[in-house]
Amino acid sequence: MTQISLTFPDGNARQYDAGITPADVAADISSSLRKKAISATVNGQHWDLQWPITEDASIALHTMKDEEHALELVRHDLAHIMARAVQEIWADVQVTIGPVIKDGWYYDFDRKEPFVPEDLALIEKKMKEIINKRDEVTTEIWDREKAVSYYKDRDEPYKVELIESIPGDEPLRMYWHGDWQDLCRGPHLQNTGQVPADGFRLMSIAGAYWRGDSDRSMLQRIYGAAFTNKEGLRKHLNMLEEAAKRDHRKLGREMDLFHMQEEAPGQVFWHPNGWTVYTELQNYMRRKQRAGGYVEVNTPQVVDRKLWEASGHWDKYQENMFIVEVDEEHAREKAINALKPMNCPCHVQIFNQGIKSYRDLPLRMAEFGSCARYEPSGALHGIMRVRGFTQDDGHIFCREDQIEAETKTFIDFLSGIYSDLGFDDWTIKLSTRPEKRIGSDETWDMMEEALGAACNAAGHEFEILEGEGAFYGPKLEFTLTDAIGRQWQCGTLQVDANLPERLDATFVGEDGGKHRPVMLHRATLGSFERFIGILIEEHAGKLPFWLAPRQVVVATIISDADDYAHEVLEALKAVGVRAEADLRNEKINYKVREHSHGKVPIILAIGAREVEEKTVSIRRLGENKTSVTSLAEIVTELASAAKAPDLL
Numbered sequence: 001m002t003q004i005s006l007t008f009p010d011g012n013a014r015q016y017d018a019g020i021t022p023a024d025v026a027a028d029i030s031s032s033l034r035k036k037a038i039s040a041t042v043n044g045q046h047w048d049l050q051w052p053i054t055e056d057a058s059i060a061l062h063t064m065k066d067e068e069h070a071l072e073l074v075r076h077d078l079a080h081i082m083a084r085a086v087q088e089i090w091a092d093v094q095v096t097i098g099p100v101i102k103d104g105w106y107y108d109f110d111r112k113e114p115f116v117p118e119d120l121a122l123i124e125k126k127m128k129e130i131i132n133k134r135d136e137v138t139t140e141i142w143d144r145e146k147a148v149s150y151y152k153d154r155d156e157p158y159k160v161e162l163i164e165s166i167p168g169d170e171p172l173r174m175y176w177h178g179d180w181q182d183l184c185r186g187p188h189l190q191n192t193g194q195v196p197a198d199g200f201r202l203m204s205i206a207g208a209y210w211r212g213d214s215d216r217s218m219l220q221r222i223y224g225a226a227f228t229n230k231e232g233l234r235k236h237l238n239m240l241e242e243a244a245k246r247d248h249r250k251l252g253r254e255m256d257l258f259h260m261q262e263e264a265p266g267q268v269f270w271h272p273n274g275w276t277v278y279t280e281l282q283n284y285m286r287r288k289q290r291a292g293g294y295v296e297v298n299t300p301q302v303v304d305r306k307l308w309e310a311s312g313h314w315d316k317y318q319e320n321m322f323i324v325e326v327d328e329e330h331a332r333e334k335a336i337n338a339l340k341p342m343n344c345p346c347h348v349q350i351f352n353q354g355i356k357s358y359r360d361l362p363l364r365m366a367e368f369g370s371c372a373r374y375e376p377s378g379a380l381h382g383i384m385r386v387r388g389f390t391q392d393d394g395h396i397f398c399r400e401d402q403i404e405a406e407t408k409t410f411i412d413f414l415s416g417i418y419s420d421l422g423f424d425d426w427t428i429k430l431s432t433r434p435e436k437r438i439g440s441d442e443t444w445d446m447m448e449e450a451l452g453a454a455c456n457a458a459g460h461e462f463e464i465l466e467g468e469g470a471f472y473g474p475k476l477e478f479t480l481t482d483a484i485g486r487q488w489q490c491g492t493l494q495v496d497a498n499l500p501e502r503l504d505a506t507f508v509g510e511d512g513g514k515h516r517p518v519m520l521h522r523a524t525l526g527s528f529e530r531f532i533g534i535l536i537e538e539h540a541g542k543l544p545f546w547l548a549p550r551q552v553v554v555a556t557i558i559s560d561a562d563d564y565a566h567e568v569l570e571a572l573k574a575v576g577v578r579a580e581a582d583l584r585n586e587k588i589n590y591k592v593r594e595h596s597h598g599k600v601p602i603i604l605a606i607g608a609r610e611v612e613e614k615t616v617s618i619r620r621l622g623e624n625k626t627s628v629t630s631l632a633e634i635v636t637e638l639a640s641a642a643k644a645p646d647l648l
Contacts, residue, residue, distance in 0.1 A: 005056045016053075023049035023190070026061050036063040038073055038194060039187050046072065048187030050139050064194075064228055072100060075226045077137070077177070077189050078127070078200055079105040082224060084180035085126035095182070096158040096210065096219060103236060104200075104225040108208055110158065115220050120202040123222070127200075134193030135178030139186060147172045147183065158210065159183055199233050200226040242484050248533040249382040251541040255549070255599050258383060266380045266387030268529055273549035276578065277532055280547055282368060284644045285392050285417070285525065291646075292413050294366040294394060299346035301370060305336045311345040311502055314338075320373045343369035344496075344521055347395045348503040351517070356507040361517060362398035362406050368528075369393045382533060389527040396520040397505070403447065406520060407454035407476070407493060414478060414491050414524050415458070420645035421535070422544065425481040428460050431468035438472055438498060447495045448474045472498035482538045490531060494521040541599040542621055545641040550600045552579040552638065554616075555591040557607035559583070564611045568604060568631060575639035592619055602638065 002018040006025065016025065022040035026033045026049070040047040041060045046069060053059070062069040079098030086093050086109060098107030109115075142150075144163060151159040162183060163172060175184045177192055189195065203223045210216040227233045244250075252258050257274030260267070270278060289296065302324055308314040313321070322339040340346065347365050356363070370390045379385055396406050411428075418426055430451055433444045451474055455462045462476070469475050478491030496519045499505075506514040525531040535543060545551060552572055554565045565581050572579040582591050588605055595603050596619075605617040605626070616634055617626045640648070 004053065006053065006059045007057070009058075009060050018054050019052040021050055021052055022047055022059065022061060025053075025059065029061075033061065033063075037061050038063060038066075038189055039069055041069070046187055048139065049190055051187070067228065070228050071226070073187065073189050074195055074199065074228060075100040075105045075224075076184075076187075077192070077195050078224060078226050079107050080175065080177050080180070080182055080184070080188070081127050081130050081192060081195065082123060082202070082222065083107050083109075083182065084177055085123050085130060086222075087180070088130075089122060089126055094156055094158060097162070098182075104203070104223065106221050106223045108210070108219040108221045110210075110217060110219050115205045115222065117205065120205070120222070124200075124202050128197050130178070131192050131195050131197045133178065134191045136176075136191050137188050138176045139188070140174050142172045142174050144168070144172060147174070150181075151183075196227075196229055198230040199228055200224055201233060201237065239484050239486075243486070243537070246484070246537040246540045247382075248384065248536040251536050251599070252382070254597060255536075255541055257536075257549070260382070264388075265377060266375055266385075268383050268386060268388070274532075276549040277535075277543065277547055278528060280644070281525075281528065281532065281535075282392075284420075284646060286368075287644075287646055288413070288417055289366045289392075289394070292364070292409075294364040297347065297350055297365055297367050299340070299343060299350070299367060299369065301339060301372075302337045303340055303346065305338060307345050307349075308338055311348075311499060313341070313345070317341060320375075322372050322374060339372035340369070341371055341373045343367050343371065343391065343393045344395060344499060344519070345503060348499060348505050348519070351397055351505050352503070356397075356517075358399065358507055358509050358515075361507060362396050362402050364394065364396050366392070366394040383529040384533045386527070386529050389529045391523055391527055392525045394522045394524075396522060397500075397507075397517040398520065399515070400446065400518055403495060403518060403520070404450040404454045404457070407451055408457045410493055410520070410522055411454060411458040411460060411476075415460075417524055418478075418480065418491075422538065423480045423482075427479050427481075428455055428462040429465050429477045429479065430455070430462045431465045431470075431475040431477065433469055433474065434467045434471060436471055437469075443497070444474070451476055451493075451495065470494060470496075472496050480534070482534065483540075488534050490526045490534070491524050492522065492526070495519075496521055542601070543599070545601050545638075546644050548599070548601050549578065550580060550595075550598065551577050551642060552602045552604060553582050553591075553595045553600050554579060554604045554606060555582040555588060555595070557588045557605055559585065560608065561606040561611050564614075565606050568606065568616060571631060571635050572638060575635055575642070577635075577638045577642045596621060604634070 003015050004018045005013050005015055007013045023034065023037065026037040037049060039049060039062045041062070042053055043057045064070045079100070083095045083098055087095065090111060094110040096108040096110065098105060147163050148160055166172065173184060173186055175182055175186060175188055201224065203225050206221045206223065208219050208221040210219055225233065225236055227236060255273060256271050257277065258271055259269050261269065286296065305314055321341050324337040324339060325334045326337060328335045350365065351363065368390050372388050375385060375387050398406050432448055452462065473495035476493040477489050479487050479489045481487050497516065500516050500519050505517055507517055509515040554568050556562055556565050562583050565583060569579050569581045592603055599621060601621045603619040605619060610616055615628050615630050617628050618634065619626050
């Protein structure tokens with residue numbers, strides 16, 4: 001029998017017969033480990049305890065304490081257990097696929113009758129019965145003919161189609177959870193009882209086309225959430241409850257910020273309150289960019305296809321572009337244009353006007369660029385995922401030897417803005433060269449090293465995403481973590497030597513010859529629409545005072561206070577505070593409730609006493625108590641609070 005060497009995380013190695021399974025390795029170490037083991041990592045791959053190891057390898061054994069691996073297995077097993085439960089309840093249901101996703105899993109079913117919410121409790125009950133049976137999970141490799149015959153005999157056409165789409169040289173692995181069987185790559189737990197019965201919840205039902213094709217069957221998708229214990233599930237459900245309270249669509253209505261409608265899918269109708277937030281944020285960014293050495297430009301919305309062909313977007317991005325055909329006067333054929341989906345080719349056109357010298361670099365160019373991209377209707381989500389949006393877009397034209405310094409400068413720039421906006425918890429990810437790419441390895445080495453060195457110089461650690469860069473260059477992604485732990489990828493910096501080449505951008509070097517600039521595509525907030533949605537949810541509608549659309553409401557208690565209310569209102573407006581008066585003949589408690597619901601930060605109540613003493617009663621959003629202060633004091637306080645962070 002051939003011997004193989006398995007090396008453990010501590011560096012020790014043991015000799016075993018080739019074909020040994022991780023389960024046998026665990027048993028060899030100790031009987032307790034064999035009982036606790038759930039999977040292994042073999043040569044960097046997640047490995048089922050039943051799979052044989054046939055060559056020298058590194059190995060690490062996992063238990064339920066290894067959260068990342070345990071979650072993957074628990075969620076994967078629950079997909080199978082749910083599908084088994086559905087078919088045990090409704091034998092005529094056909095199964096398709098059930099992958100692991102963030103926080104849980106889903107499985108798609110073909111059933112004549114629609115699932116209803118009440119079915120979820122029935123399915124959950126059956127799933128817990130299956131878990132309690134502690135049925136063994138087993139696996140085998142089958143040839144294609146046997147697998148196709150098996151599924152045809154059981155009237156499972158979706159499984160037959162899946163098999164036919166798998167490359168011919170790829171082995172087909174089958175898994176059984178008890179007597180229920182599924183086609184699956186694995187790995188899985190060793191018995192159904194290893195799944196925590198109190199750590200999952202079926203969440204919702206949705207429609208989904210088979211293989212994402214709208215011309216194929218409409219299936220029914222059941223989503224589940226799963227964690228390794230009851231506490232993990234509880235935290236997740238609490239987070240979802242909190243997220244529902246913070247939903248920007250709900251708060252957008254309550255605060256009268258914006259609306260969407262069928263006649264303009266994926267586009268935002270900004271109301272006065274929402275547009276105030278938008279313009280205040282834009283004005284802040286404009287000042288920051290100007291201070292950061294950027295020149296602001298503005299480029300056309302509709303651009304001839306010739307430019308998109310030259311840039312490469314017509315071939316690679318056309319399906320996401322809105323095409324505009326125009327009957328030009330006296331033209332023999334229609335002119336074909338597109339609404340711009342991004343600003344970069346237009347910025348190169350500005351760079352190309354006139355001769356640029358090495359002394360002009362770096363040239364930092366910025367635009368609040370309005371873009372249009374086609375998104376499927378099912379992917380649209382409030383102002384977070386839209387078809388019409390504006391980016392705080394920027395492009396830095398520089399020499400290769402300036403990449404590191406410019407990247408470091410941008411990271412510092414972004415860091416200051418995120419801090420001003422209340423986001424101190426953010427991370428950087430560096431996406432490196434993909435398998436299919438242009439440029440030499442030496443160029444990629446230089447670009448990747450420059451980005452990594454810039455992160456280090458700016459004092460920030462970064463995670464490497466192997467192979468996830470664009471075909472023309474590596475990228476930095478900046479991801480925020482919000483108040484309830486959700487992550488939002490917002491800022492980016494992408495190194496690009498390809499577009500300047502395609503669009504013939506050059507500068508005159510110190511040697512008098514023509515050279516290609518490197519183009520750094522960068523965004524700090526990304527889409528204004530999406531970032532405002534993030535801000536609304538981060539603050540649960542209670543925006544920082546300087547961004548709040550309605551900062552102060554002066555509310556009268558008696559009509560005799562109307563004149564003084566106008567005096568207070570004018571004093572606040574004079575120092576730049578966005579204030580309005582509520583002089584309606586309503587009780588003060590009614591006014592306070594209404595304006596608090598609209599997330600107005602400050603309500604100044606005025607009655608007979610306040611008129612006489614030239615004071616105001618202050619009610620701050622989220623506080624039940626009131627305080628009394630002089631008009632002069634509150635005007636001074638709010639004048640300072642109303643200033644954007646960069647103006648303090």
